[in-house]
Amino acid sequence: MQLNPKQEEAKNKIEWPLLIIAWAWSWKTATLTARVEYMIRDKWISAQNIMMVTFTNKAATEMRERVARVLWVEKPRSIYAAWNFPLIGTFHSIWIYILKDVLSKYSSEELQIWLKKDFVIYDEQDKLSVLKNILKNRLNLDEKEFPARQIAFYISNAKNSLITAKWYEKEVDSTIKEVVYKAYLEYEKDLISNNAIDFDDILIKTYAVLRISRILESYQEKYKYLMVDEYQDTNLVQYEIVKLLATKYKNLAVVWDDSQSIYSWRWADMRNIINFKKDYNDALIIKLEQNYRSTKKIIAWANAVIAKNNSGIKKELWTENDEWTHIQYIEAPDDKTEASIITQIIKEKEGNYIDNLILYRTNAQSRKIEESLLMANIPYRVIGWMKFYDRAEIKDLLAYLRVIHNPNDTVSMKRIINTPTRKIWAKSIEVMDNYKENFYLTYPQIMENIDEIEELNSWARWAIKAFNELFEDLVKSSHTKLVSELIIEIVRVTKYDEYITSGLWQEEKDSKLENIDELVNVATQYNGMEARESLALFLEEISLITDMETKDERSDYVTLMTIHTSKWLEQKRVFLTWLEEWLFPSFRSISEVAALEEERRLMYVAMTRAREELYISRASERFNFWDYVRNPESRFIKEIPKDHIENYDLWNFANKGNSYFSSNKLSWNSEWFSGFNNSFWNETFSKPKIKLANNDLSQFALWDRVNHPKFWNGIITWLSWELATIAFTWKWAIKMNIKIAPIRKV
């Protein structure tokens, strides 16, 4: 591939700090790949000395593939197989790699991070279960007043600002922070005693370790050449770590695009770029502005939207591509129609299904479209939703593996101690927990000496003994059997398959068993190494992977995903759905300028995914939040110059009278397309299960108090014809159509 002069410059500047400002589809990935190739091939730099950090697993995999191609080597399955290959991975996976490495080389006294080598990684769910337990049993707090989620948010925020539990005391200035402080202390205690870390800890512990100069120096020597992609999405800790590593040789190249910064909720801080310029004031800055992918119209559109943001560098993406394909706006009467129009378009278009990408703001939004595709017999794949590793059967089996690997892991132990049911009830667990707390014991230690615990009757002891025997056998097996075999053994000795499938329909049974098979299948990738090693590696990689590359025989399918996950890819035809106020931009972001600008950047990311055709859709009425809502058109659509928009011809669609509609006994009527007469919709379309009220609009005025059967009392804080925002006492403010909402004046 021929690089343009700018890209060429970025490729060749190696022993120098480098800031690459790269806008959508400026071939920055290709440039980075070429840069790696140049380092290794032309400069004879050892692959071992190169580290490249990406943001998502998807991006890392893609990057590894590309680098493997130019280096003519086989793509390593993970960062571990990488002896002749640069270290390419996400922040989290690379830091874990470093942590493990450090833990095997240095004593824990020296490290001071309270972590042993066999640590496990707690995901969001594990984290919440630890916190729930703390709040309920140790702090005796009401769950409603102090939800675990909220506390977790505060703790995560503290961690990412590098505030430890002890130091948090200084932050306390409210009741909630008081609670956070106490919970934070307990939470850290639990993690240490379980020999576990959460996602935030991965960054923090690495930072702590790298502050030890002896250790830092060794990594500075090892990774002399650093590259960080998506630098705009780094947070404080990530920035500090990169800074530490780069400070000696300053061979750091970062790729930055402020208009694609969409992770501020993960504490990404765009100001890191200011710090970058300060830290390396002689850095070479290269701008890649030419877009090689999308048509002129798509780019014009995207530019128009992003220009509405006040913050950020003013930019103009440009392209030499000539084709002016049509960009269509689908304004559907309701969500069902929206989905079926998209389905219809996909069906009619020539080419393959794989050319189609359907995007939405949140995962839950895929449902309606899935239904429609299913009915039309169009193969599709949803990325990211109902993650494989979130399924109960997978979580259970992984919990078995985790306790075998690390018997201190209480969260996993509690998950499986009575799964399948073996008559170890909550009472017994409570008693054991007390012993654990008071005598600093681990579960296996208690179980071994269960006869000494007088509080338990002989039945309970017997049950625990039986489990302990089984557990010890499994631990023994883990030394001789590979993970894949170990999983099979767990299923066999616990009769887990019978347990998980009992009382299910055949179809559900099959799917559960298939999932187990699939897990075994994934585990076989770790064959060929020492038994315990395979277990450790398997567990570690699995906790960092959010979405499994399921083996899919089909090669042609439509892809569905959230905009966030789409960031790394492009597609010929893109459908961007749910473009309504409150959904996109989401209602949480509307009142805050910074949050709204992030939503707008998200819109920009979504639009620039399209290469040739872009469809944008919305529905006048849809079922959402378990209710029928009518939201106005998204402001993002209004921000696009009108001459760029072409309305999709709904008439044409209706006249085809496709089966989907006739089966729903819907008659098409010109009224629907001429001005979308609202009352007509309510009567004819998508009969709601909830009866819609037919309120007299004149009875409501701004600041009126109203009562809603579901949300109780509230006040109308905004009113525009039939749309109103009602601030409910027990809920956040909700926007609804007061003509059809079941509310009454009080």
Added chain:
DNA sequence: TCGAGTTCAATTTTT
């Protein structure tokens, strides 16, 4: 102490 039945709340975005 179980489990069947019932209520009730909840939805961004990812590692």
Added chain:
DNA sequence: TTGAACTCGA
């Protein structure tokens, strides 16, 4: 709609 957290009878 789903899942988690409850209630209550056995």
